[in-house]
Amino acid sequence: MKLKHCLLLTMAVACSVAQAQSPAGAGFNPGDYTGVWRMVGGTIFDRSTADPANAAAGQPGARERPPYNAEWEKKYLARIELVKQDKLPDPISNCGTPIGFPRIFNAPDGYEFVVTPKQTWILTENGPNTLRIYTDGRKHLPDDFIWPTYTGDSVGHWQGDTLTFTTIGLRGEDGTIVDRTGIILSEAAHATTQIRKPDAGTIEVKLSIEDPTALTRPWVVTKRFTRIPGGDEIRIMDYACAENNRNPVAADGKTLTLDSKGQVIDAGR
Amino acid sequence: MKTTNLKSLAAGILVCSALLMLGTGPAQAHHSGAMFDRSKAVDLDGVVKAFQWTNPHSWLQVEVADGKGGTKEWSIECGSPNTLARTGWRKGTFKSGDKIKVRIGPMIDGTAAGIFVGAQLSSGETLGEMK
Numbered sequence: 580m581k582l583k584h585c586l587l588l589t590m591a592v593a594c595s596v597a598q599a600q601s602p603a604g605a606g607f608n609p610g611d612y613t614g615v616w617r618m619v620g621g622t623i624f625d626r627s628t629a630d631p632a633n634a635a636a637g638q639p640g641a642r643e644r645p646p647y648n649a650e651w652e653k654k655y656l657a658r659i660e661l662v663k664q665d666k667l668p669d670p671i672s673n674c675g676t677p678i679g680f681p682r683i684f685n686a687p688d689g690y691e692f693v694v695t696p697k698q699t700w701i702l703t704e705n706g707p708n709t710l711r712i713y714t715d716g717r718k719h720l721p722d723d724f725i726w727p728t729y730t731g732d733s734v735g736h737w738q739g740d741t742l743t744f745t746t747i748g749l750r751g752e753d754g755t756i757v758d759r760t761g762i763i764l765s766e767a768a769h770a771t772t773q774i775r776k777p778d779a780g781t782i783e784v785k786l787s788i789e790d791p792t793a794l795t796r797p798w799v800v801t802k803r804f805t806r807i808p809g810g811d812e813i814r815i816m817d818y819a820c821a822e823n824n825r826n827p828v829a830a831d832g833k834t835l836t837l838d839s840k841g842q843v844i845d846a847g848r
Numbered sequence: 849m850k851t852t853n854l855k856s857l858a859a860g861i862l863v864c865s866a867l868l869m870l871g872t873g874p875a876q877a878h879h880s881g882a883m884f885d886r887s888k889a890v891d892l893d894g895v896v897k898a899f900q901w902t903n904p905h906s907w908l909q910v911e912v913a914d915g916k917g918g919t920k921e922w923s924i925e926c927g928s929p930n931t932l933a934r935t936g937w938r939k940g941t942f943k944s945g946d947k948i949k950v951r952i953g954p955m956i957d958g959t960a961a962g963i964f965v966g967a968q969l970s971s972g973e974t975l976g977e978m979k
Contacts, residue, residue: 665880665883667880669879672878705878813934818903818928820904823904824878824904825905825907826879836883836925839898839921844960846957
């Protein structure tokens with residue numbers, strides 16, 4: 580067999596293997612996800628409804644407009660008041676819990692998107708955290724097996740350049756914290772998410788979140804990521820939240836500040 | 849210690865405070881930033897005691913004259929080394945004994961601490977917002 584024919588045969592076999600691994604059967608053509616990425620727009624989860632428009636998460640009085648029902652809008656307003664008092668409970672501040680879903684698409688610092696036919700891993704430097712999306716044809720965990728977690732259970736499929744997956748099994752009010760304006764979701768929350776690359780330098784993540792307990796309609800949020808420029812020194816490093824955490828959170832929810840010897844220096848503490 | 853309320857600084861403070869929260873620049877948030885006053889800029893002239901190149905935040909410790917013949921140690925919070933390094937900072941950017949002017953967003957409660965906004969080194973080199 581001539582070399583040319585050998586190469587064609589090898590490519591055909593490789594291609595058919597890749598397609599067989601993608602349950603969509605419509606090809607697996609994700610594009611180039613290599614490199615280190617960062618989120619665009621800051622850690623306001625839904626920038627399109629931010630009030631004020633340039634609000635920062637954690638800024639007293641800042642809010643978004645998730646389509647909450649009256650009961651959960653009231654909960655949100657109560658949490659906005661806690662932000663004003665610097666007492667919003669946020670478990671990740673104490674370096675002990677995963678950032679969870681959907682907040683994993685709302686983290687500062689670097690990101691890696693590790694795309695293979697059977698699984699996609701989204702790795703955040705901050706935390707660090709991992710979202711595993713299974714695309715090998717498996718179904719969600721059955722009701723008698725799954726339990727509520729911060730990150731939930733995600734399965735999906737590729738269709739050409741688009742990954743579509745669903746996420747269930749979220750922890751709810753005490754763990755599904757979306758951002759530091761105070762947005763939370765209930766244990767009934769679930770989502771359908773699409774990831775694609777509209778151009779070489781952008782990853783677009785479109786989430787449609789449904790929560791029959793807290794929301795009156797699907798909450799659609801688009802997050803974008805851009806590749807961090809630079810040479811081969813650009814890579815994910817240790818984050819190590821507990822290495823020198825000089826801002827522990829007190830039992831009453833207030834974020835403290837420690838001096839270089841570890842002593843609390845906040846006035847009145 | 850010099851306190852300013854200049855409009856021209858407000859944008860810089862807002863940006864830097866926002867960076868802490870937004871995670872779009874050198875200062876990254878692993879915690880609430882509600883303890884910082886975003887309406888003020890405080891300039892400190894002092895001597896670097898230590899530079900902690902650590903996660904989740906780097907910290908700059910600066911000895912500043914207290915006006916009583918002694919000094920007071922200020923704790924200045926910066927971003928994570930990972931992100932700072934991507935914007936040109938290095939672990940040796942500040943060295944013990946360096947004389948610097950550093951601009952911070954101060955703690956609301958008056959504690960000797962704040963969030964890094966900018967700095968001018970004795971060489972004249974500046975970092976962040978020092979206009």
